[in-house]
Amino acid sequence: MIKEWLDKHRAKGILKTVFKNGDISMSYSYGPNGANSGVVYPKIHSIKFDYKNKRAIYVFTLPIGMDPKEVKKKLYCFQQVFGKNIELEGDIKRFVLTVHAAVLPDVLHYNYENFKAELSALKLPVIVGMDLNGDIITYNMVKYPHLLIAGETGSGKSTQLRSILSSLIKTVPPNQLELYLCDLKRSEFHIFRHIEHVRGMFVTPKEMMPMLKHLQKEMKTRGDLLDQFEVAHIDDLPDPPPYIILCIDEVALLQDETNLMKLVEEISAIGRALGVFLILSMQRPDSKVLDGKLKNNLTVRMGFKCADLINSRIIGTPGSEKLKKEGRMLLKLPAFSELKEIQAPYLAIDKAKKILECFKSTNAKNAKMTPYTSNEGYIDLHENKNGIFEVLDE
CATH class of the missing domain: 3.30.70 (Alpha-Beta Plaits)
Known part of the structure; x- marks a missing residue:
């Protein structure tokens, strides 16, 4: 005493x-x-x-x-x-x-079993990483929709995106989650081809536009259902439709695609109640892409090391320019009153492939995935059991 x-x-x-x-x-x-x-x-x-x-x-x-x-x-x-x-x-x-007194580890190796308890209680779980207390930080995307991940090359941004998507696939069954992946760098999402949850992969703005129009139509349908049953969220419907996540890697490459970005902004504005969510990532923050409306609707920000204070402020995580270690981020989450320093889990590509192997569609393993680019619109995705977009004759 x-x-x-x-x-x-x-x-x-x-x-x-x-x-x-x-x-x-x-x-x-x-x-x-x-x-x-x-x-x-x-x-x-x-x-x-x-x-x-x-x-x-x-x-x-x-x-x-x-x-x-x-x-x-x-x-x-x-x-x-x-x-x-x-x-x-x-x-x-x-x-x-x-x-x-404790110090965050330089490397936090991804181990799903260590996260499983926290994830099982969440409808749409996102693993963030470990905080200074040694606690594993997770959150529910249904409650905190729309995520921005930003950071320089080699900062840990890509492996964080990989671990988030892999964890979602492992935790949420494919009849409850649809993923639309846009890989504008053509380097990150190849490991997710033919996964049951993945309804399409896109590598150019031209391929993305019909998909976004489909999501716009889907949101209208879901909005009509909310009106019909007089409820405020799809979770309250008698037969809730699956959650939808649109993930765009290197969204800054779309800065000149005005019409396309308007559809992305629309999802950010009304997607929460409709169960349609965004995960956007970029290496170099661009204020033209992150304009006021879209930026304000990105509820959660993960700021890995940035080049300077200007970039970290664009993200909304001032101080992330001072981060030194790979995989270290500043997290902005409404559940916390201040930015929180986090070590993200490291998930190597080979390990991710092993995790995802059992989630590949049996009929799609030997199929060639071709992004759907028809001008006539989408086929009925819910009847497309393999989650593969077919190319229709134009």
């Missing part, structure tokens, strides 16, 4: 030093000619040692009148004393500083 009191007393003194040396305070002056003046520092309310998770949690409040932005600007002062493995959360007056 005495030792813990001494430890807390020492820890309190260290935090006070940060306030003092970092000039995290508010000056006051009153009386004739400012006869009474001084400095008020934030008040430390509590210090808790979480021995299980190897962390210390400080709670402090700002004096009335102090700009909370000044605390965030001085994050480096806290890092200089406590190290980089810290989290500082707060908004107006109350702040919580968490100092982690």
Whole structure:
């Protein structure tokens, strides 16, 4: 008991030093000619040692009148004393500083069994990775729709996309999930060919347009069903249709495809209640592609290492330009009040192929997948058991 009191007393003194040396305070002056003046520092309310998770949690409040932005600007002062493995959360007056003794692993190897418990409780589960507490972070895309993944080449963006799609395929049966994959770089999605969940793969804007028009028509049909049954979400329908995920790798290549991007934006605006979701990824953020409406509708952002602060701000994860390690990201998720540093799981292509092997359509294993490009519209996808788009005669 005495030792813990001494430890807390020492820890309190260290935090006070940060306030003092970092000039995290508010000056006051009153009386004739400012006869009474001084400095008020934030008040430390509590210090808790979480021995299980190897962390210390400080709670402090700002004096009335102090700009909370000044605390965030001085994050480096806290890092200089406590190290980089810290989290500082707060908004107006109350702040919580968490100092982690544990360090995130340089590589977090993908192991579905380690994630299975968290995923099984979610309708449309997304694995994010491990946080500074050593906890596995997942979320439900049905609750937090539309995801943006961005980062430089070699930052971990591609393997994150691979692990997310592989986990969805392994967790959600094909009669409950349809995937539409757009591989504009022609380098990422070949391992998903002929998977039962995958209804089509597309590599050019020309191939994508009829597919997007099909999704637009499908959303209208689903909207009519919601009106007919007077419900707010497809999950509330007597016979809910499958979830749909449209995944576009390197969406920045579509910046000049105005009509196509309008359809993508439409999905982002109304897709949530209709069970139609987006996963967009890009290497170099482009403000022309991520305009106000689309960007605001991308509820979740995963910011891997970016070139500079401008790029990280476009993504919505300022600070991701400072990330050093491959697979490290800053996560923006409405469930958290602040950005959270995460180590993404690493899933090698060979291992992903083994995971996906049992999900290949029996009839499609020896078939050649050809993106559907007819101008006359789509065939009935729900009657297309193999999930392969046939080319109709034009």
